[in-house]
Amino acid sequence: MSDSGAAAAATTTSSAGPAGFTKVDLDPFEAVPEQPGAAKPDPILAADSVSRHFGGLAAVDVDHLEVQRGVITALIGPNGAGKTTFFNLLTGFDRSDGGTWAFEGTKINGMAPHAVARLGMVRTFQLTKALARMSVIDNMKLGATGQVGESFVPALFRGYWGRQEKAIEERAEELLSHFNLTHMRDTFAGELSGGQRKLLEMARALMTEPRLIMLDEPMAGVNPALAETIVRHVAGLRDQGLSVLFVEHDMDVVREISDWVVVMGEGRIIAEGRHSSIVTNPHVIDAYLGMHHGAPLSRDEEDQVLAEAEAVIEAEKGEA
């Protein structure tokens, strides 16, 4: 276990301020071995032997994974590693070929997506799903769970749901102002910029009052300034006591906010640990750089690849 990693985790959590005092003192990963499938002291989500095959390809083949409560866990891996498929399986959007997983002790494998969300495990999507032809505030209000007015007969009479609607609207407005979207309240969600949509989707997910929020590439396709805002918001979620599991490609972001990093490669979990140990893990380096696609190359490698390609072209020219 790396001491510097522990220190980094402690400093990030300590930024929580007075509210986060319990977490400052205790590092939940103190006794956790940095290896795939490591047991956590207080897992909010635990999965066993989750598999999904597309034809002969094992898109996901995860032996064991525990996600610790109250921290930010990053799920990283090269393109095609199965991160999004794994997300889809856990949240019920795709059907697994086998395996069991439980959220706060409740078995949720085979459960429909809406039922998973109602339990308090909510997700966002890689391609943002803003409800384009609905106003921003309606997007938000939709997120609230347990709405009386969503049943057919009570819906007809405002008396049944009017008061609840008001409370929901107030909560929605609070969240909108927290995410700096108040000025967009009544515009169509489809008119928001890409980054604003990401913020809206995150805020909308919070309307469900989740305990675990799963973000699929929350920073993808967002301009750097707004990405920085999103990073702050994600860190803020943890400080409010939520557990976060997020997929991200940008290693700077992962280093900045994640307390724990899980690495997938070819459907399996190939490494787990703090950021500092992950970046030096030979399996991870192999997965990213050994494959030469989807992963950022170093300058030297780029030059080398370019030189090889040029050599091939020259050779072909010579033959012709």
Next chain:
Amino acid sequence: MNWGDILTGTLRASVGEQAIIYALAAIGLNIHFGYTGLLNFGQIGFMAVGAYGVAISIHTWGWSFWAGLAFGIFGAIVLALLLGLPTLRLRADYLAIVTIAASEIFRRLMGATKFRETTGGADGLSGYNGRFRELNFIPDGEYGFGPWRYNSGELWELVVGWTLVFLAVGLTFLLIRSPWGRVIKAIREDEDAARALGKNAYWYKMQSLVLGGVIGAVGGMFWALAQANVSANNFNPEPTFFAYVALILGGTARIWGPVVGSMIFWAIITFTNEALRSGIRADYVPDWLMDRTQVGTVRLMLVGVALILLVIFRPQGIFGDKREIALEAR
């Protein structure tokens, strides 16, 4: 050419029986397509079930009028469940295929000689609407003004029909402003987003399919009662698409869109029809171009041209919001 007659006919048609029937069908489609995003290409199937439900239960089985109405609605609910159970978990296209197929199957069954004793076969059924006429409380005489002059029986039909339309509009309004309406609109925009927020999209789509189907069936029941006969030939797929035209004309996902759309649609149909006939009679339209037997076809061509122009110049329909259409294209 007698422009007075043409105009009178047009104005009468805009509030007439057909306008009512198509308004109800289009209100149902508005709930399906406009608000929930369900592609129902077999609305005529629901109308046929409503119409035959009333006619068969009253005429063939001798049920009471009210029991007949209840049976028509019950039939529409059963049809919606039958169509929805296998298809609503699939992509939208599957519902479209299944609904149009089911409506054709139902029409063929009703027209089949084998079931002649129950359905009347190709001749259809009549003589089941006595009670509907008896319920007319309007004394004999002439009512209305200008082009809209009706006798007691005609007025009774229109009063009942427009009451049904207003009830359906009111129901749509109450539902759409509620959280229920918000959920079905969310499903239209993105089903998976709704699911991810804990909404049972399948169940809501089923509710929407049943509701819109029942409103379509009410339109079919009114059709059966107003026309005093049902015949399988009336229930070909065409009316479904007329109802879609009316809906788009008025503006989809607008409370009054289908109603105003249906009124304008029937005004246009009647106007082109009467104007062409009158033009031929007065020799304004030369024989080599078209004769009287071709009017029915040519007026539909003109409606088609009008629809193309509408889509080009006002894609949002009469009540629609252009911004919404722009968002849809993204």
